Amino acid sequence: MIAGVRVKVCGLTSLVDAEDADACGVDYLGFNLYPKSPRFVTLAQYAAMRARLPDRRKVAVCVEPSAAELVTMTAAGFDYFQIHFRHDVPVETVAAWAKLVGPERLWLAPKLPPQFDVPAALLPFAKGWLLDTFQVDGFGGSGRTSDWAKFGRHQAAYPEKFWMLSGGLSPENIGAALRATQASFVDVNSGIESAPGVKDLEKLKRFAVQLREAVQALK
Ligand SMILES: O=C(O)c1ccccc1NCC(=O)[C@H](O)[C@H](O)COP(=O)(O)O
Numbered sequence: 082m083i084a085g086v087r088v089k090v091c092g093l094t095s096l097v098d099a100e101d102a103d104a105c106g107v108d109y110l111g112f113n114l115y116p117k118s119p120r121f122v123t124l125a126q127y128a129a130m131r132a133r134l135p136d137r138r139k140v141a142v143c144v145e146p147s148a149a150e151l152v153t154m155t156a157a158g159f160d161y162f163q164i165h166f167r168h169d170v171p172v173e174t175v176a177a178w179a180k181l182v183g184p185e186r187l188w189l190a191p192k193l194p195p196q197f198d199v200p201a202a203l204l205p206f207a208k209g210w211l212l213d214t215f216q217v218d219g220f221g222g223s224g225r226t227s228d229w230a231k232f233g234r235h236q237a238a239y240p241e242k243f244w245m246l247s248g249g250l251s252p253e254n255i256g257a258a259l260r261a262t263q264a265s266f267v268d269v270n271s272g273i274e275s276a277p278g279v280k281d282l283e284k285l286k287r288f289a290v291q292l293r294e295a296v297q298a299l300k
Pocket residue numbers: 091092111113115118119120142143144165213214220221222223224225247248249250268269270271272
């Protein structure tokens with residue numbers, strides 16, 4: 082944790098970036114298994130790194146996986162499974178993901194158009210919920226901030242879940258984001274990169290400093 086806030090760095094593609102994240106106190110290391118992402122790593126690439134990765138929780142990030150794909154991911158040694166999906170996928174599909182990995186290890190990231198909230202019927206299927214920026218043509222890594230008011234509403238309404246604030250977070254806005262949402266779990270990605278999939282240690286350090294200062298000021 083950094084100043085009591087859980088942090089996930091997403092889109093890691095190298096050991097050195099994972100080690101930097103670890104050294105900064107990041108809790109969760111996210112690896113993107115979605116082939117269309119510029120941060121895509123194959124399961125073979127992940128397997129080659131696995132034994133030398135820091136002792137932090139590993140998160141498989143994917144988009145609407147088939148049952149077979151999810152089973153393959155579970156065999157690769159991830160702790161959590163972050164699934165991005167269109168908000169109107171059939172409930173049976175979400176139930177099948179939950180059955181395969183278990184609600185405790187499932188983080189759902191619904192792609193919510195502005196006027197939609199997380200469907201209440203889906204809540205029992207996952208302990209973790211990642212609210213990211215809505216994009217018509219994509220699922221994540223937009224670099225644009227999300228709807229912080231919507232995040233705050235969900236976090237207040239369902240405190241028994243983990244709510245992860247995601248979308249466009251950076252050293253420049255993490256303070257404002259924490260003041261606006263009181264998030265206790267944040268996800269950072271392109272805001273600490275020098276290029277897609279390449280993390281920038283100086284940006285990550287500044288992110289941690291700004292996060293610490295914001296938490297201190299909120300006390
Ligand atoms: O990062 C991607 O390229 C991506 C692509 C497709 C699905 C998910 C993806 N990332 C998942 C994450 O958890 C990101 O951290 C999240 O979308 C926020 O990204 P950013 O706006 O760059 O901070």
